Amino acid sequence: MVDLLSGCVPYKEEDVKKYNELKWWEGLTFGDLLDRAADVHPDKEAFVDRVTRLTYGEAREKVNQLAIGMMDLGIQPKDRVMVQLPNWNEFVFAYFALQKIGAITVLLIDRYRQYEINHLTNITGATYWVVPVKHKKTDYTPIMDDVLKENPGIKKVITVRGERAGEKFESLEGLMAKADMTQENLDRLVQRRPDPMQIAHMGPTGGTTGAPKVVPRSHNSLVTGITYCSRSWEQSNLDINLIAGPIGHDLSFSKGFMGSIITMGKVVLLDSPDNKSICETIQQEKITSIIWVPTLAQRLLQYEDINQYDLTSLQKMHSAGGASHPGMVKDVIDKLNCKFFNGYGGTEGPTTITRINNDLETICGTVGRPTCPYDTYKVIDPFGKEVETGKQGELVLKGPGVFTGYYENPEENKTALNEDGFFKTGDLARIDENGYITLTGRIKEMINRGGESISSTEIEKLITLHPEVAMVAVIPMPDEDMGEKACAYIQPTEGSQLDFDNVIAFLKAQDASVLQLPERIEFIDEMPYTGAQKLDKRTLREDIENKLKTEAQMA
Template identity: 45%
Template sequence: MKREDFPRHRKEDEELYLKKRWWLGMTLGDVLDRTADVFSNKVAVADDNGQVTWSELKAKVDRLAVSLMDLGIGKGDCVLLQLPNWHEYVCAYFAMQRIGAVPVLLISGYRQLEVGHLGLATEAKAWIVPDVYRKMDYVSFMDEVKAKNPQMKHVISVRATKGGAGFTTSLEKLMEGGLTDADRERLAMAKPEATDIAHIVPSGGTTGLPKGIPRTHNDYICDVEFLHKGWEMSTSDVALLVVPVGHNLALLNVVGTAVVGYKLVLTDSTRPGDLCKLIEQHKVSYMPLVPTLVRRILESPDLTNYDLTSLRKISAGGEPSTPDLIRDVYKKLNNCTYVNEFGMSEGILTRTSMTDDIDTICSTVGKPCCPYAVIKIIDDKGKELPRGTDGELAVWGPTVFAGYLKNPEENKKSYTADGLFRTGDQARINAAGYLTITGRIKDIIIRGGENITPSQVEDILCSHPGIADAAVIGMPDKVLGEQVCAYVRPAAGVKLDPEEIKAFMDSQGASKLLVPERFEFVDAIPMTQAGKHDKKALKKDIKEKLGIS
């Protein structure tokens, strides 16, 4: 794709960001080079296949970049990147940054519908993918994806287990050998501009086909730099990445390791015992997670079987962190700080600081990581609301993207007249400038004309000692329009009674409006690939139970 096919930041914004040096004018390839040159013999990335040093990683990246050019992939060409938490993902991502190619980050669970759609939307020339991963057989729908994408000339295998049938080549083959002087010259000539698109992340919504979110080298490096400064990350840190690398939450740390120079440990296991073992083995100091996984770790009997004293920081986003979960971290993990955060692939990141008190961490998601970001709470007409008032969160700044890919209608709706991005999240800002997310505007339950925020009900439910997790949705009702339905996962060995839960909510001061009309007790709540409650699946389930088509 050509640069003009992508949305651009407003000219006046670009000029300001560069003048203020909020944008550094560097590419992600530059960032990798600097860190590899300084820490050449230090371990960069470790996974289930071993580990690579920075000099080894740089050599693999450069060799692969040249091989991709030999396949006809160059500046502006999109490549679907669909890999698990393997070091090959890091190699492929940074190889494309070398030559201005654009990785399109796909989660492992995407099948022909999403892969075919995103391939066509981005005009992808190649697809990097395993043949099989866990229960997913990508070869089974490969022909369907290729038929929908005639422009896709290459399907590149990684760790093929069935001989590579259906693939045009393998990533392993493309990384073989060294570089000639001519190769190095080609790499230098292929270097992109800092204003070029670095990658495209699909939107993480639970309805409809995903939208493409393009990010430039400038705005993404700015995003990562300030995020990691806020986390007080240093070259002595070791980060364990459990979140799937196809998500922005993970990519912030893949790029973060190149920006900061810490060691990155990749795992595709979410079993608490495996994670505890890796923390002990690698002396992990930091883990970015989703709250659901934090809870699973804290509830695991393996927690006391390993030495976890190296763990100093846990950050969690993607869904609300309940106060009881946060306080449990401080009880069960000595000297570990919980960073409560909120972020979007579109570019806004907020977090509590390492020095915030526990009440602030429990009740807010902190302040913007980038001190030059602007956050406002606005009404439906775009007017700014006073502090302490609920409204829509709108943001502006050097970390925010320029707009969705090939989606002018969505872009028109998504920005205010003065250039702020409307996040679609309901929030408030307190007198001290701390942000609290109070719900998702589209997720609001409207019961008899009254608005109910699901996260508020979930927080109360999860404070019940017998409830391990809860997800709240609106269920159809002929009289009221919607009623409140709660899917509840009881704590181990606990039998729950709806009337007792209602009494508990009453004792917590919850209005009757917040008390669910229906409870569904389940062994597990379905999750999206992003690690959030899959409310689309829950809404479908309750409709089936109610006999509504």
């Protein structure tokens, strides 16, 4: 057995034997994936950002240079290294260099600040940190100083696109320049190839309901999940994939970035997700495929200058990480003339997606079926018993593409996984006879109104049908008598005259039940978003609680 990193939950021996014997695990590392692509297509353009364009062969050479530089710096196998970079090609160098020397990457989105970084440093025991000196308006210098002050265990900060003086700092560019590409060093690099059973990657969860938890993934497990997802929505070596969401977020990283490398396609990294930059990039780079969250898709569709650009190269869009409402899906298909793939997933490993031949009803009404045919998905009742086909319950899963527990978090693991090792997603769902999954709500986000459980997701779906609604989020609102009531935050379309009565009348016209009528509506100019560009419902809950307190004081 592999000497697994302490604090990680190992796969059960019988599962390891099964996954290996049936070749569900192919025994590949992330470093192997880059080398394979570079062997097959050394001269093919592979990675593009605002500054550089690199072929697979050029990228491998730079990765090997940095890997040798990192070994000389003293980074050891299983050392945890935080990688906090924008959508730059330096992410490619840092991520794969660490994979090749057997270190473990801890992915941070570029918007994380002292609180999240200190928290993740403490949990993971990270001793190195790769971070830019500056990105756009953010100067990371004071952030570095604060984090180093709180975490003396960090040995080195590797700065990117800039240098800092001091014994704690090395520049990524300097490490690459100093690397001696001798055969001896290249042989030393080969010897550092990790066992595919070892932990390769730690991904924080979103953290919108508290401090992030850490999801450790082995090479075998994460490569398996990404491989089958890329096949399910037919990524190919002809695709030019645009990554506009943060590369440190699981959706962008796994489905977009790594899916492109597994299929030997081309990745265009865009570090500004504004509509103008996105449209310009699609037009200039002839983008064929986009991977992102529904909020970014919705923003693009509402862009008033969208018709000024040639977006005809776009063939498909994969959206997950939030609800893709029917109106938006239809607009993507009709206005952008491209295929839409509705998906669902998480850092822990759940991955489902609709297929290219699905009808509109399936695409709008479900999140598809599991991408990895060897992962087992079930729906269970509150007592842990599997329910009948088509009945609602909690979605749980287990398999070669799924994690086995949070890092250094035994208390969380007691409730997150059942005794058979199935991950409990916390999502309410139905699975039909063909394996297609319909999400019906989230257990933690269900509104408990006087004992009645009301799905905020279902109310959101109904409100989104209104032509003057741009975005909607439904949250539980504290109430002395009923416990909770439904409050809808609505971002109207430009020029809209929406009011409470208008929305309620519309819902009644849709035959909504009285339970699906929000008892309060807040109209706002723009929704708050997390760093991963998901709707930030925690901020909305805090807002309505503050409003209620103020109103009570004034009463």
